[in-house]
Amino acid sequence: MMRYTSFTSYDFILLAQGLGVSLALFAVTTLIGLLIGTTWAIVRFYRVPVLTPLITFFAELLKNSPVLVQLFLVFFGLPALAKINVTPVEAAVITLSGNTAAFIYVIAVSAIESIGRDQIESARVFGLTRWQVLRHVVAPQAMAFAVGPLTGLLVNQLQVTSLISVIGVVDLTKIGNILNLRTLKPFIVWTIVGGLYYVTAKLIALGGARLEKRLRAHTAWKGL
């Protein structure tokens, strides 16, 4: 006779679904974050007046306040202020994308700044436009420089996605919560959930390390 508190095979489907939601949110917010963060860094590279200090200030705000507070602000604050309805998933996407963008901006800026002024100057003297310099001289080197810190960031951002369970998004952590309440076996449930996060993070780290190796293979540091 099966008891209400024992695990069923359906629980594993639930876990897989939770993991899927976490991964999808992570992937979408990483993509949006990459897009926004690098766009901000490019605006800064062009030293666009007004916009550049504005972006820096905004990124500072996002970086230096708790993600949970940002999440509440979007989920509860936005509807109260602007009278628009925000679903939990929308709030999660907006908050996590913004947060990731802010950190990617910081990484991209320092990657761009790691490239010697002298190279940029010589490319400019040879008549390359700012865009051509960015595309052919700055970007390839900045990318090789950024992959390491970026991998670290993404591993961390994956863990941060677990915060969205508090506004009711049914991600891996939320599923953990549900299973925990039903089975009353917290040690087993949270070990499995933690293990799933761990394995995913490990895969991200491995992928990053691979990519870094590939990017650096084409550069001057090969064989030194």
Added chain:
Amino acid sequence: MLTLLGKVCDMISARGVHKSFGSATVLDGIDLDVSVGEVVSILGSSGSGKSTLIRCMNGLERLDGGRITIDDFDVSNPKQLAEARKRSATVFQLFNLYPHMTAVENITLAPIQVLKIPRAQAEAEARALLDSVGLGARSDAYPAQLSGGQRQRVGICRALAMKPRYLLLDEITSALDPEMTAEVLNILAQLARTGTTMVFVTHEVEFARTISSRIVFLDKGRLVVDLPTNDFFASGGGMANPRIAQFLAKMRKD
């Protein structure tokens, strides 16, 4: 080159060039013409403003006064700078190669992107240039895999690949040991023989003497002497100026 006025002006021309950094005046009214076919060496002690003058010519520094034109294209005019830059090419003291690109890629980047030369042709030309400076076998090496002298030879090829009318060279051997310096100077001597126009900032006084048609001496941001090479080294010419005599004596001692 024809201008709107129909005037033909094949030269780099600096008129009353002023440049200061903060309160320090670094160039103080420089007048200098370099015509096609000339090799003009710029001498002067450290801090006299030689590099700054070159950086004004290639548009890396904004002038605070005066005017520099290259074939009548004003480097201070953003619309004319691109054209001015196409006519001159710079070789840098510290090479300034792109570390993530091979020798050939370093050389072909600007010809492909700026001059719109087809890649295959640009690469063939780059390899021929590298061959001519004895680096044919190192065409696909990255800068970090090359010696200083080899890097600077790539730097020279990169400039020549733009087929510039004027070569601007700023102390291109001062980061090299004597053996590598000789490698690089040999190439310059060859270029001078084939009639390449050069503005050559250097501390290699004896070498400047052998390749230059004129010598210019800068002192504290002022151009104090501009003479044909022979006159510059004659006792009644440049040597009559105590600052120059002192400078040359010091250079010969080192």
